[in-house]
Amino acid sequence: MSDESNNTPAIGGKNFTVVAINCAAKAGEWIKTKLGNHTSLSLKYSPTDLVTEVDKGSEMMIRNLVQTHFPHHSFLGEEGVEPGPEASAKALNNVRDAEYLWVVDPIDGTTNFVHGFPFFSVSIALAHKGEVIVGVVYDPMRDELFVAEKGKGAYVHGKPMQVGTESQLGESLLATGFPADQQYALPLNMKGLQALAPQVRNIRSGGSAALHMAYVACGRLSGFWEIGLNSWDLAAGSLLVSESGGQVTDMLGSPYELGVRNVVATNGAIHGQLVDELKKVEAAG
Structure with a gap:
């Protein structure tokens, strides 16, 4: 440091x-x-x-x-x-x-x-x-x-660190995860994946929500969403994103707090578009 x-x-x-x-x-x-x-x-x-x-x-x-x-x-x-x-x-x-x-x-x-x-x-x-x-x-x-x-x-x-500058979903690289809960969280996340994949540059799933958030913060990813996470997955990453100029909310667009389990974290510029698309297909939990 x-x-x-x-x-x-x-x-x-x-x-x-x-x-x-x-x-x-x-x-x-x-x-x-x-x-x-x-x-x-x-x-x-x-x-x-x-x-x-x-x-x-x-x-x-x-x-x-x-x-x-x-x-x-x-x-x-x-x-x-x-x-x-x-x-x-x-x-x-x-x-x-x-x-x-x-x-x-x-x-x-x-x-x-x-x-x-x-x-x-x-x-x-x-x-x-x-x-x-x-x-x-x-x-x-x-x-x-x-x-x-x-x-x-x-x-x-x-x-x-600064978040990326992408302003449209079409130029965005997103990340998500595949939740362990196969009854509730996984089907919802798959809905979002199916809806968003044709609209964005591509989607990644690295398998660490904290690193996904860090990558949004430093501009390697335009945005990240996932259903069914825990406070320890998100707490540190949420501050990385917000302090890098990005935005972190729940999937309905309410500001992040420790109890959030369904998250959207972006560079801010694509945030509304991403939240809207997830709501549209009822993938917001």
């Missing part, structure tokens, strides 16, 4: 952003050493949502580091929550009013990790009274660190 981190939000002389970066970098490097070494796979919410002991180890490492610096802060991590949307919503409701809440996905893109597909990330956000004030997404395979602070911009490789 360059010197834009000098005036970052701090409490008691300890810098929130520096701690978030440190956690993401240490966890990411540790995850990378485990690539191809996973010994015991267990199934989580569905067969497509694999989890390894690496998830748990990464989360424990981040939690321990955060609590060393900020013992009174609350912590919401994917691994501490039972699978499924109801459990996720309940876990968030239990802590969302905390003064300071760390929202962490220890590996976003576990299925990719298990298969050795190099597109996964560590996502760490800090919310103050429900509003995200720090967001860090780290891609250990490319050693790319995406960092945002509320009101201070967003950076990758220490350089300011």
Whole structure:
């Protein structure tokens, strides 16, 4: 990070952003050493949502580091929550009013990790009274660190990020994901995919919502939408996008908040068009 981190939000002389970066970098490097070494796979919410002991180890490492610096802060991590949307919503409701809440996905893109597909990330956000004030997404395979602070911009490789300039769906590269929930979320996402594919330059599905959001923030993607995500998938990425000049809402166009599960994140210029198209085919959840 360059010197834009000098005036970052701090409490008691300890810098929130520096701690978030440190956690993401240490966890990411540790995850990378485990690539191809996973010994015991267990199934989580569905067969497509694999989890390894690496998830748990990464989360424990981040939690321990955060609590060393900020013992009174609350912590919401994917691994501490039972699978499924109801459990996720309940876990968030239990802590969302905390003064300071760390929202962490220890590996976003576990299925990719298990298969050795190099597109996964560590996502760490800090919310103050429900509003995200720090967001860090780290891609250990490319050693790319995406960092945002509320009101201070967003950076990758220490350089300011800006969203892309595409103004029409026809010139846009979008991303989406294929949800594990095959009853509700997947069919809705497929509706959106079918409607949008003929209208855009192309659509990608990398398998990490946090990295998709980071790619919208730095202009590699024009927009991203997905149904049925969790707070830890989106919290850090939402700040990356908004601090890079983009827009993040739910699928009906309401502003992002921690409880959003169905998301649209774009460069802003195509946001209305994308939301309208998803509503038109009733793919908005």
